[in-house]
Amino acid sequence: MSTTTPAAAASPAPPPSPAPAPRWRTQLEEALLPPLVAVLAAMVVGDLLILSVGQSPADVYGMLLTGTWGNAYGFGQVLFKATTLIFTGLSVALALRAGLFNVGAEGQLAAGGFAAALAGWLLPAGTPWLLAVPLCIVAAGVGGGVVGVVPGVLRARFGAHEVIVTIMLNFIVLALLNYVVSAHLHVPETLHTPDIGGGVIPRFGGPFTGSAANASLFVALLAAGLVWWYLFRTRRGYELRAVGLQPDAAEYAGVRVGGVWVRAMAVSGVLAGLGGINYVLGYKHYYEEGFAGGAGFLGIAVALVGRNDPVGIVLAALFFATLSQGGLAINAVVPKQMVEVMQGVVILAVAVSVPEVRRLLRQQRRAA
Amino acid sequence: MSQDSVHSTPSAAGAAAVRMAGIDKAFGPVRANRGATLEVGAGEIHALVGENGAGKSTLMRILSGMFTPDAGTVEVNGRDVTGWSTAQAIAAGVGMVHQHFMLVPTLSVAENVVLGTEPRRGLVLDRERARREVRALSERTGLRVDVDRAVSRLSVGEAQRVEILKALFRGARVLVLDEPTAVLSPPEVVELWNVLRGLRGEGATVVLITHRLDEVMEVSDHITVMRAGTTVGRMRTAETTPAGIARAMVGRDVALAAALTGEAAPPPRPPVAGGAPALEVRDLVVGAPGRPRAVDGISFQLMPGEILGIAGVEGNGQTELIEAIAGLEPAASGAIVLNGADVTARTVRERGEAGLSHVPEDRQRRGLMMDYSVADNLVLGQQHRFAKGMALDRARIAANADAQVRAYDVRPADPSLPARALSGGNQQKVVVAREMMRDFSVLLAAQPTRGVDVGAVEQIHDRIRAARDAGKAVLLVSAELNEVLALADRVAVMYAGRFAAVLPRAQATEEVLGPYMTGAHSEEAA
């Protein structure tokens, strides 16, 4: 690679860079194809399951749609389920943008919900609504953030892999919450904490009456907007994404990688913890064991399908919420667990098709 | 290509163990081999020499089956084996010892040697036989190593012996060693020569890739010289001199080009007398994995308005030196003083604010965020200067990008493109533009024109000279001796973590520097 030989000097100029149009197209294809493939794969598997119980796939999918987007109650339930998923999806995505895999959203969500319930319970009766709600929301964030920052510190300080640590922390957090609630805080004869005295987030009225949908949805959408702004418009976000993409270059740019890891896991935990307000402040008004119900793990699916982009996450959360609510709508003819299988297939297919689509597109480009 | 060297006629009789002819191999636009030939007689030690990037390793990887040639033929022991696989090469007795070891650190020496061809007793791995056979081979060849020790606990020299044992255990009769001495201490080198001579005594053939002429003279029987991807000479060691080999290695073309760039440049300026150094490094020691003293106690001063060029074969501590000054590697001991302030314990960002600018040697790993836009890359490392409160100031980033893209003629002139979409030369322009944008007094320029097209080379060289003329201090590291000679006011030669020589530009010619680069000479650093 001698750069000064006359032969090299005589060589033609480097080939022109690709025109912008195909670049955008490939980027779009790389982003959209995997979720599409995944949804298709899930529908194929769904078809098989539906056929196995002797029903018609078209009818069942029709029922699924009318039971969710076809009436106000069903749609309200979809919005309610999507709200938690937006929070956990943002949580997983933010950590992934920093190159960390937060499998602990489930525990962080539970901790956030518990903290919100505790704050709401401790608040003196008659605390003004305008003070109580923000306090409880902050409590949820802090609860999740405290759990989230632990794996960040362990990774930055000791190199402990965050995947294992967050999995183990899920079990630890859930066991400790179980202890606190069952030994000290439960309402007799039940497995939940006392009702919150203040900090109730209002439910949607009008056509949505009866569904659990509540104003937490707006907090979730606000959070999505803020995460987008943070990631793509702030210096910290610029540095966080740099750490996730190329830690060596981030280090060169004067970014302290360990510090970013700690911060990203803390914020990720806060986001997952905020998810707790939807159920605790907006719906039941108490903390109950198992309320997270896998929404933390589903957050991984949401982030993955939403390609770690806040807009994509909102859409993916709606998709997964539709599936889980749709399960109830079809339960009369097909066991509702069909949708759990479909969720698993979606994640698996996205995981497989992301590298595969990239490879195929590259091959195609080379052949072109 | 000129062929001004003495040619010994390859023996026409079938005594050749390896015969490669007309080998072409391109990687994208880079033509690593073009019409390269090689003939190695059976039972000899054959040196394959040439500068970095001359195509030696590529040619040997073709021989060992890792690459398939685009054109040409490969014969081993008279049989046409063109385009064979690694497994076939191993089966036919061609073994390669790579520069980067292919050893599993957690396994023992014996396990590493037998991996893939394990001796078995029924279903079971016959560990006793493995240990016995490896130990016997080790004793017979003089490649002394404890067969039960985990490879992770071996010295580099011992690990290399394991690599050679691996090849021999698989019955290698043609052994290719890629720069084997780069990682060895002098006594280990002597031992290696004895081992290779012993193998030759048993009838094995050895091909030694190297660019150290003292080694070539000491151990080889024949020499093949490569330059710019092709074979430019073949000679009998006994009939040539280091000067003759060096002439063939460097060749007229390159000397001519150096002269051209040298003339185009303004004459080097005499160092500024007196005044305070912009950068002072004192007794700096920096470690690297497996090399606790990759930088082994270097001291120097860099004055404002001066370019100090560091020449030398890559891997002699240049990378670690630059990264330590930049704050990316911790200094084991010693001090780094920037404009009179000790910055040894300072962060990367603090050093930048104290007047340091850094064009890193690997732009795709360190220097650029490959998926960020050109505009965003033009503020990398200075992102806090382009922020309004928490938010990035997109308007200023865009204005800055437009200005820099125009000033440096980055093509295509679209700052929204990701850095990945740019050619190497345009990527490097982005890095240089950004680092020149800083308010700096010291510039670290590591391999500033590597993989860059000629037009961009000139532009980058002009920018570096302009910085010097504006009173900045420049520390230049380049594996291209021509580049050092074209830019530097003073030339240091780095060898084995130390400055083997520091010379004014006027005294630094290729003939003078060569022996320092190969470790043949050394003097206390000035």
Added chain:
Amino acid sequence: MTVVIVFLLQTIRIAVPYLFAASGGMVAERAGVVSLTLEGFMLTGAFTATLGAYYSGSPWIGLLCGVAGGLVMGLLHAIASIRYGADQIVVGIAINLLVVGLTRFFLHLAFDSSSNSPRVAGFGGEGTSTGLGALAANPLVWMGLLLVPAMAWLVYRTPFGLRVRAVGEHPLAAASVGVPVARVRYVAVALSGMLAALGGVYLALDQHQFTDQMTAGRGFIALAAVIFGRWDPVRAALACLFFAAAETLQIQLQAFEIVPSQFVSIIPYVLTIVALAGVVGRSVPPAALGKPAE
């Protein structure tokens, strides 16, 4: 004296599924493939074993069906992770979710229940007695205990084991001497599917039925044992026994309420984090763990 014997028997009874799953996790991770799937493999094994035992009436057929189920899931993991180079952590989570859904769906379909299967045949004595006889009559107990030396032998004494260790640490070096990296990993992951499934088989046949999510996180305790045992078959087995002993202690002490049971139940998880953080002797994973080969 009898207290000690009861304690030991109970410990072994709890440890057997951990031993199976941890052996599987150990071999897959030693080959460089992340094993978050143990939970899913176990649940699969428990379910397919129940199906087999129910329809055939024989626990042995059940056992074979359990192994076959684990093999299928193992191959799914292997194809996604090795052939397609998918992120192994995501694949693991997906398979775990998928298995929960599949077992629930087919539990409905086969037995029209959302909670449990009907009673199926098991090994040895009736009921869930902790007696020595019942334990000794269960061939799975013996298989689980014999698995420990067998895995140590496989990993350290056979050519396959040597290759597993090599491809998990430095796949490029293994490939350079002709070791078929992908094939070794396929075999290791398929083996992990079958072994972990045996843990589930044991649970189902021991309780004579399948219940929804009956593995209840045991796959993750097994993974914790692998990490705490530093990816060594014998040390991982000792970790399994230790975790099982802690559980036994908790069960035995429950009546006295000395320590809240939740505090005992988190011992494996806390110890694993401590081991990973290197506070007492660092657990260092295989170097190529989670990285698809080029």
